[in-house]
Amino acid sequence: MRIKGQGSRVSRPAGIAGRDRQGPGWMKLGIIIFSALILSIADCGLLTCWADVFSSNDLIKDAKKWDGYKVTYRGEAVAAVMDRGAFSWVNLNDGDNAIGVWCSSKLLAKTKFLGDYKTAGDVLEVEGKFHRACPMHGGDLDIHAYSVRIVKSGYRIPEEIDTLRANVSAVLFLLIIASVIIFKKRT
């Protein structure tokens, strides 16, 4: 399952507006108040609501740039939820790479499908703090998520059987067994 990222626009704090040398004093005050408001909104994570989803390639390629920022990341939960008590690990694969997400175990309680050969895992969208080298987890690149939601439920993948290949295999196998027996008898 491939879920492509939507680009690299994010919920990073807005920069301070450039100084307006020509403008009157109240305008400067307005800019400062507006900037402070934007910063506070960004800091409490509300801005992520408007943000696009990061791709794993964006995060890995520009890990230094996004280190410590709040990000939204979406991917298929693969293989296992690794329960470590109050918190758990889940790896989310967006089609290019999988990234480890560390979050409260309660947030993953509804995750039922985990991607493997027979299963398409639940697609989770997480919001959290991105670390290029997490000091809490031995320097791993990870996301500490504070919100997790299932955007697409997983399902069992029906196995497609190639009947032609199955029949050819059976014939070939019988043929080889017969050949070996004949050859052994002759020698």
Next chain:
Amino acid sequence: MLSVVEGDQMILRPDLDDYKIIGHYLGKVVIGVGILMLVPLAIAFGYSETQPAIDYLFSMSITLMLGYLLTIACHTKEDLNTMHAMAVASLAWLGAMFVSAMPLYLSGHYNSYLDSCFESMSGYATTGLTLANNLDHMSNAHNFWRHFIMFLGGQGIVVIALTFLFKGTAGAFKIYAGEARDEKILPNVIETARFIWLVSLVYLVIGTVALAVSAVIGGLEPGKAMFDSICVFMAAWDTGGFTPQSQNILFYHNFSFEMISLVIMFLGSINFALHYAAWTGNRRELFRNIEISTFSVSIAIVLSITAWGVAAQKVYANGTSFFGKTFFHLVSAHTGTGYSTIYPAQFVNEWGQLAMTGIVFAMAIGGSVCSTTGAIKLLRMGVIFKALRQDIKKLMIPDTAVLVQTIHHIKDLILEDKHVRSAALILLAYIVTYSIGTVAGMLYGYPLSEASFESVSATANVGLSCGITIPSMPNGLKIVYILQMWAGRLEFMAILVLGAMIFATFRGKR
């Protein structure tokens, strides 16, 4: 009367019987690979994976058919001489690569047959570079096969086929040397091969249990923990580097799992003769052996270079993360394993050029001879260093004095020119091969640092990647890396003999 004959004049043209002997034994090895496909077939049945089971039945049938056709067409009762053994060793690895790639290709996880051949050679050569797509959805049978061929390659596929599946002949065991396993730990090769298997199986049990316990404590359910632990053990012990998940060892987010795999990597890179010494109570050997002392010096130097480079980038906030990441990757590189807990792009973007250089040096040197590692190897580095020291000393002592340089490798040996020549030739061959791959990478437009990193990783059978090895990489570069992995694993001699045989076919004397 002695006569002097030029080398070229002594090359005899191989006749039909020579080719029949080679074809016959090559066929036996191919049959051996076909029989070994029963293992993933059983895994497929065990996990109720129907389509993979069909893939293995199909591949096994084709492989057995090819093998039997070859043995029948080249039927002979002649035994192998050294030239035949070398040719069989080198051709068998190509043959095994080709047939083992079949089920991988049928899995649908590879873009082309070339990609699955790359994966197969990477497995047999215990490299660990991968071109698999969507690895997280690969069936257990196919995933097990990737790791199993790594285990077989590490132990030596030709030796396995001939010791376990067929009655070995005296000549057949000359192939043992052709697979770069030229040391006799015990008086004869059969006993040596059996000892290697005994050591490997004992560690397989201990290592798998240790990894599985760690994985279960880390939150994996027992079935998945057991499957992954067997796979990770096989790849770590044989210093391969494949893992069942796309994130490599990072998937587990488990420090103890990383440390256990680090110990297994280290044990896998140690000479089996040293394992024998330790098993028989001769623990002093561990402190006196030239390979261990060379390893200590080498790891101290490359760790300093890498740590300096990583520290300069200020990536890690605390000492534990910094030392953990640096040391893990350095041991992974030095032992030729290629396990990683960072993404390939992070080597380039986060670790920087100096740290990458340290890793390249570690990969280029490698582990011990008579282990499962590739690269130049510690014994040769130690011998060359001792020879250099001896030459410098000679310049500083009176002309009339005689200087004797000894080395300790299982027993005390006087360092002779033949030892130095042999080590220097292999060193030269590796440097040339590293360079060829680097130039090839640069011709395809990659920067020097990245091209050299990937080239050394392929030749030294390491498997760390800085991002070049991906399914969309140029086909020409895939072929170059396949040849590098093949040559690096067999340590050139068998391939050079095969080349000489082909040359003699056209230019040799009747």
